[in-house]
Each structure stands twice: as structure tokens, then as C-alpha cells.
Amino acid sequence: MMNVMNKIGVFFRSPKRLFLTAGIGAALFFSFKAVDEQFEITKNLDIFAGIYREVNLNYVDEVQSARLIGTAANAMMSSLDPYTEYVPEDDVEDFKMNYVSNEYGGIGALILQKDNKTFVSEVYENFPAQKADIRAGDELLSINSISLAGKTNQEVSDLLKGQKNSNIIIKILRPGDSKPIDKKLLREDIKFPNVSYSGAVGERIGYIKLDRFLEGSALEVKNAFLNLKKRDKISSLILDLRGNGGGILQEAVKIVNYFVPKGETVVSQKGRGEQNNYVYHAGSIPLDSTIPLVVLVDDGTASASEIVAGAVQDLDRGAVVGQSSFGKGLVQQTFKLPYNTLAKVTIAKYYTPSGRCIQKIDYLHKNSRGQAENIADSLITEFRTKNGRVVYDGRGITPDVYVKPYYFSSVIAALVEDNFIFDYGTYYRQKNNGIKNPKEYRLKPDDYDNFVRYVTERHFSFTTKSDNVLNDLERVAKKEKYFDQIQAQYEVLKSKTKQNRDDDLKQFKPEISQVLENEIISRYYYQRGRIEASFKYDTELKEAIKVLSQKEQYANILKGAGDYKIIGKNSAQLRTADVKMSAGNKR
Structure with missing residues (x-):
């Protein structure tokens, strides 16, 4: 045994074998690591199986096995x-x-439930x-x-x-009819x-609104x-990714490829294992690598949308306009x-062409x-x-x-949530067979007065955050026995907030x-x-139209002149401004 150990010792001390030593050492290290990881997996699966078996056999009440496993799986994943x-x-x-794909067999309409009844909420054209x-x-x-009485939204x-x-x-x-109507339809895909x-939204300015990155999205773009180039002879383009939560990464790569030269790096992903590391390049000749381009983003722009916006910004291919994006720099893969x-x-993080990962939350x-x-500022x-x-x-992605x-007031949220906007749209459509085209239509003063009467007759009321704060103040003050001392001032505040609420339909008329x-336009168009x-x-x-119309500003953004040299240095102030504004409801 000692002879064997001496030989091994000589082998490891030999300079000629040094390179091989490192290889054997690495192999041994990874071998032990793999064994340790496999042991941990087996050990924890045994523990989980043991817990499940004992609960299933011994819990005081009968357990639903599928729900139990589902709860455990969901808790593990969400952690x-x-x-x-x-x-x-x-x-x-x-x-x-x-x-993947939002295709199904149906009629092309959305539904909502109110007052224990089911209504059509939205109809899709064609x-x-x-x-x-x-x-x-x-x-x-x-x-x-089949009667729909008592049916849930999902059942309908x-x-x-x-x-x-x-x-x-x-x-x-x-609404307005006394007798029901039978509608006979053929379902379609x-x-x-x-x-x-x-x-077109301006002088030869094209506009494309992309809502998601599901199958075929790149081809649609x-x-x-x-x-737009053929029909409207556009010379610049706005790609609207606001509210687009992302989807399929490869679709995003194809869309970037339409506007950047073949061979450019679009995005890379890096995971824990080599199999999840990959660099995506523009693999085709672009549709147009020079047309002035603006990408619109907001805090709902996420994932694949940020890949597009990040590539456009990092390659200085166009300007990004709006608010800071969501900050999802993670890649998911689905396993059977x-x-x-x-x-x-989640198998990897993705990195824009400059090498940055835009993931916001750690x-x-x-x-x-x-x-x-959020990832610490120091990092x-x-x-x-x-x-x-x-x-x-x-x-x-911080915009250039x-x-x-702009955030809507609380009264708007209440009118929408309580279906007053929806119901008045139905009432208006019942009374009017047609309106002007969407770009020209304006609500007349008489129509707005009718709306105010409509909601007033139906006893519209709502609770503001100020009301909730006052109610909490009253509750706490009474509990601490200070309410009698502040009751007079409290009643003045409460009266003032009620007066403000009563005036809201006038104050927030615009x-x-x-x-x-x-809502009214959607009933016709x-x-x-x-x-x-x-x-x-x-x-x-x-603002996007303005940037594209002012060629000097657009050029300054891309070459980093003046204020455009550093993008995101003041992002902390921008985030603070967004947080302060988020008390309302975004347009």
C-alpha cells in the first residue's frame, strides 16, 4: 500500500505531469461534486416521500393526494x-x-358577470x-x-x-328589448x-403596436x-411595446433582426450549466437597417419586449421613449x-448586446x-x-x-370597477346607430351631462384612499381615547373630502x-x-413622433451628444417620480 501511495506521490510531483494533474484534480472535484449533488437529491426525495406517506396514512382527516402534491410543488417553485x-x-x-399560442375554437367575444348574470363585455371584429x-x-x-343561470364565468x-x-x-x-333573440353561429378558430x-400616425411615420411575443409575432411585425412601407410610404417607424409582457425569446430575436445588420449580437443567455448558455445573432439580411426607429416602453414592458428595446438601445439602432421598463432579465424553459x-x-439570465443584465429584482x-x-444600487x-x-x-431599460x-384619478377607477362606464356605453349604443370615425369623435357636452344624470340616478358612490385614512384615524383615535379631542377637526376633514367627492364628476370631466x-367608440369600431x-x-x-420629426434630436440621441451621453444615471430620481405617481391609475 505504501509503495502505491509513493508512486502516486511521485506522479503528482512530476513537472512533466503537471498539466495532467490539474485535469485529474478537476475530474475528481467534479466527480465528488456530482456524487454529492446526486446524494442530496436522493436524500431529499426520500424525505419528501416519507412526509407524504405519513401524512397520507395518518392525518386525522382524509387528504386529497393531488391537491397535497400540487400545494407542495407550487410552494417549492414559488420559493x-x-x-x-x-x-x-x-x-x-x-x-x-x-x-405559446392563443388559438382556440369559439365565437370571438369576452364575457363578464354582474348581478349574477352573464354579459358580453367585448366583441372582436371579423x-x-x-x-x-x-x-x-x-x-x-x-x-x-343550456341555461346559464348560476353558471360561473369559466363554465360559460x-x-x-x-x-x-x-x-x-x-x-x-x-338592453331595451322585451324578448330574447336566438343567435345561430358557427364556431371558428x-x-x-x-x-x-x-x-400611419404622422407625416410618413409608421406605427406598429405589438401586444405579445407568441408564435408568429415576428411574421406579423x-x-x-x-x-406600411408599400401603402403609406413611411420613412420612420414607432414600435409600441408598452404593456407587452413578453413571450417567446426567438420571436424577439427575429424582430430585432429586421432592423440590424446580419451577424449582430442580439442577446445572450447564461445559466448554471453550459447547455443553457447561448448567444443569439441576427441570422438574416434585415428588412431595413437604416430607417429611423423609436421603441415605446413603460413599466409593463417586460422580458422579450426588453430584449428588443435593449438591443435597439445598445446597438444605437433607434431611440427608446417612455418610462423605465419592468426589469425581467430571466429566461424560462418548459419541461414535460x-x-x-x-x-x-428559470434556466438563465439574458444579457443585452452591451453585456448588461436588466433584471431588477434579486x-x-x-x-x-x-x-x-431590488438589486442594491451599490451593485x-x-x-x-x-x-x-x-x-x-x-x-x-431606462428610456433615452x-x-x-399620466395617472387617472380614483373616480375613474370606481366608475370602471362598478361598470358605470361599460353600462353607459351599452346605453349610448342603444340610443345611437352610428358615430364619427374614431380619430374625429368627441363626446359632446350634452352627452356628458346625460352621463352624470345616468350615474347619479343609479346612486354612484365610491371610497377614496383619503376616506380610508380618515376611517383608520377615527378607529385608532377612539381606541387610544383621543377622539374627543380631535373630533371637531376630524368632522371638518370628513366633510371636506365628501364635498370633494361630490365635485369629482365635474372636476375630472376631461x-x-x-x-x-x-368605451363608446369600441361599440362601433x-x-x-x-x-x-x-x-x-x-x-x-x-413624444415619439416629435423625436422622429426632429432629425437633430434623433441623431444626438444615437451618438450620445449632450444629455444623451449617459442613459439611466438619474434613474433613481425617475423611479422615485414613478412611485409617487403610482398612487393613481395609469392611462
């Missing part, structure tokens, strides 16, 4: 990050609708519901002779769906487009862009599990309360764009041109009119009408 999740068999179809003249506000009474939705070309008879009651709108279940797991290092927090690192501009990681967001216009109606109030869009 990592919000994007890592277990998908049971029953939820697989919904999962595919949300993350689908069976619209073709059959089913309207938003129609009450659904039965589907194929399931009844509306079915195979393509299958018959469906829907009994509806239209319903696939909502990823590009919800494209058109391509077709929209080529149509036994019994038709799935696991969606899920690995949680605070003492188990909560994940924020600067990077350089292609033209040498300074950008930062850990904070989402910041536009202060923004209430805006929301009403949007559907989703396209909603979008076109919003243009006249859209401050971010107006």
Missing part, C-alpha cells in the same frame, strides 16, 4: 421566483394559451360574434339550450368554446393577433412593416413531467422577511453602447427620452370624457377604434 411554476394537467391548455351582430352589453341567457366560457365549424345557438337579451394595430404535467423553470438573496428586493454597473453611450444594468406617466369616448381614439391623448406617442 425560487414568480416565473418558475408547476403546471398540473388541468391547466396545460390555459398555459399554452398564455405562453369573428362569429360580430358577424352575428352580438354586441357588448348583451345578456347571455342560454347556450345550446367553456360552453362558448368548441370545435371549429361546430354549431352554437346563443339566446341573448338585448379564434386567434387574436400579436400585432393589434398598424397604421414583418408583414405590418412591409405593408409525468402524467401530462409541466414545469416552467430573487436569490431575500431579506429577513423572505421578500425579494449597479455601467456598460457602453455601440457608440459609447453609458447604460446601466439591474434597472430594466423620459415621458412622465379624463372621464376620455374614458367614455374610448371595436379594438382598432379604441386604439385610434387613444392617439389624441397619448403623450408618449406624441
Whole structure:
């Protein structure tokens, strides 16, 4: 034995064998590490199986095994990050609708429930519901002779769906009518487009609104862009990614490729294992690598959307306008599990062409309360764009041109939540057969007065945050026996807030009119009408048009002249401003 050990010792001391020593040492290290990891996996699976067995056999009440396992799986996944999740068999179809393709057999309408009744809330143009003249506000009474009384929203939705070309008879009651109507339809394949709108918004300025990055989204952007060039002869483009929560990474890469030279690095991903490391390049000749480009972003712009915005910014290919994006720099992959279940797991972080990861929240290092927090300011690192501009990681995509967001008042939230806006839209459509086109339509003063009477007659009231604070003050003051000393001042404050609330329908007339216009227009021109109606109030869009119209400013942004040399240095102040404004409801 000693001879063997001496020989091994000589071998490791030999200079000629030094390179091999390192290799053997590394192999031994990784071998031991792999064994340790395998042991930990086996050990913890045995512990989990033991816990499950003893609970299942000995718990005082009968347990539902599937629910128990589901709860354990969900708790394990959610402890990592919000994007890592277990998908049971029953939820697989919904999962595919949300993350892969939103195609299903149906009629092309959304529903809502109020007062224990089911109503059509939205009708999509060129689908069976619209073709059959089913309207938003129609009450659904039965589907194929099955009464909807007592049915949940999900149960009604399931009844509306079915195979393509299958018959469906829907009994509806239209507001103002005394008798129900039977509507006979053929279900179709319903696939909502990823590009919800494209058109010209200024002097040869194209506009594409991309809502999601599901299957085919890149092709839709391509077709929209080529149509704009052919039909509207556009010489610049606005790509609207506001509220776009992302989707398929490869679709984002294709879209960037339309506007950057072949071979450019678009995004890279890095995981714990080599198999999850990958660099995505622009693999094709672009559609147009020189057209002036603006990308619109806000705090709802996330994931694949940030890949596009980050690549455009880092390659100095266009300007980013709006507010700081969400800050999701994580990549997920879906794995098949036994019994038709799935696991969606975060496998990597992604990095924009400059090398920065824009992930905002650190899920690995949680605070003492188990909560994940933003990456510390001390860890924020600067990077350089292609033209040498300074950008930062850990904070989402900070826009080149910041536009202060507009937030609606509390009265708007109450009117929408209590369906007063929706119900008045139904009432208006009942009384008016047609209106002007969406870009020209304005709510008349008489119509607004009618709306005020409409909600007043229906006893509209709402509670503000100020009311809640006052109620809490009263409760605490009475508990601490100080209320008698402050009651007079309290009553003055309460009276003042009530007076302000009573005046809200007058004070906030402009923004209430805006929301009403949007709802009314949708009853005649559907989703396209909603979008076109919003243009006249859209401050971010107006700023994007301004940037593209002022060629000098656009050039200064891309080359980093003056204030555009450093993007994101003042992002802390911008985040503070956004937090202060978020007390309201964003437009």
C-alpha cells in the first residue's frame, strides 16, 4: 500500500505531469461534486416521500393526494421566483394559451358577470360574434339550450368554446328589448393577433403596436412593416411595446433582426450549466437597417419586449421613449413531467448586446422577511453602447427620452370597477346607430351631462384612499381615547373630502370624457377604434413622433451628444417620480 501511495506521490510531483494533474484534480472535484449533488437529491426525495406517506396514512382527516402534491410543488417553485411554476394537467391548455399560442375554437367575444348574470363585455371584429351582430352589453341567457343561470364565468366560457365549424345557438337579451333573440353561429378558430394595430400616425411615420411575443409575432411585425412601407410610404417607424409582457425569446430575436445588420449580437443567455448558455445573432439580411426607429416602453414592458428595446438601445439602432421598463432579465424553459404535467423553470439570465443584465429584482438573496428586493444600487454597473453611450444594468431599460406617466384619478377607477362606464356605453349604443370615425369623435357636452344624470340616478358612490385614512384615524383615535379631542377637526376633514367627492364628476370631466369616448367608440369600431381614439391623448406617442420629426434630436440621441451621453444615471430620481405617481391609475 505504501509503495502505491509513493508512486502516486511521485506522479503528482512530476513537472512533466503537471498539466495532467490539474485535469485529474478537476475530474475528481467534479466527480465528488456530482456524487454529492446526486446524494442530496436522493436524500431529499426520500424525505419528501416519507412526509407524504405519513401524512397520507395518518392525518386525522382524509387528504386529497393531488391537491397535497400540487400545494407542495407550487410552494417549492414559488420559493425560487414568480416565473418558475408547476403546471398540473388541468391547466396545460390555459398555459399554452398564455405562453405559446392563443388559438382556440369559439365565437370571438369576452364575457363578464354582474348581478349574477352573464354579459358580453367585448366583441372582436371579423369573428362569429360580430358577424352575428352580438354586441357588448348583451345578456347571455342560454347556450345550446343550456341555461346559464348560476353558471360561473369559466363554465360559460367553456360552453362558448368548441370545435371549429361546430354549431352554437346563443339566446341573448338585448338592453331595451322585451324578448330574447336566438343567435345561430358557427364556431371558428379564434386567434387574436400579436400585432393589434398598424397604421400611419404622422407625416410618413409608421406605427406598429405589438401586444405579445407568441408564435408568429415576428411574421406579423414583418408583414405590418412591409405593408406600411408599400401603402403609406413611411420613412420612420414607432414600435409600441408598452404593456407587452413578453413571450417567446426567438420571436424577439427575429424582430430585432429586421432592423440590424446580419451577424449582430442580439442577446445572450447564461445559466448554471453550459447547455443553457447561448448567444443569439441576427441570422438574416434585415428588412431595413437604416430607417429611423423609436421603441415605446413603460413599466409593463417586460422580458422579450426588453430584449428588443435593449438591443435597439445598445446597438444605437433607434431611440427608446417612455418610462423605465419592468426589469425581467430571466429566461424560462418548459419541461414535460409525468402524467401530462409541466414545469416552467428559470434556466438563465439574458444579457443585452452591451453585456448588461436588466433584471431588477434579486430573487436569490431575500431579506429577513423572505421578500425579494431590488438589486442594491451599490451593485449597479455601467456598460457602453455601440457608440459609447453609458447604460446601466439591474434597472430594466431606462428610456433615452423620459415621458412622465399620466395617472387617472380614483373616480375613474370606481366608475370602471362598478361598470358605470361599460353600462353607459351599452346605453349610448342603444340610443345611437352610428358615430364619427374614431380619430374625429368627441363626446359632446350634452352627452356628458346625460352621463352624470345616468350615474347619479343609479346612486354612484365610491371610497377614496383619503376616506380610508380618515376611517383608520377615527378607529385608532377612539381606541387610544383621543377622539374627543380631535373630533371637531376630524368632522371638518370628513366633510371636506365628501364635498370633494361630490365635485369629482365635474372636476375630472376631461379624463372621464376620455374614458367614455374610448368605451363608446369600441361599440362601433371595436379594438382598432379604441386604439385610434387613444392617439389624441397619448403623450408618449406624441413624444415619439416629435423625436422622429426632429432629425437633430434623433441623431444626438444615437451618438450620445449632450444629455444623451449617459442613459439611466438619474434613474433613481425617475423611479422615485414613478412611485409617487403610482398612487393613481395609469392611462
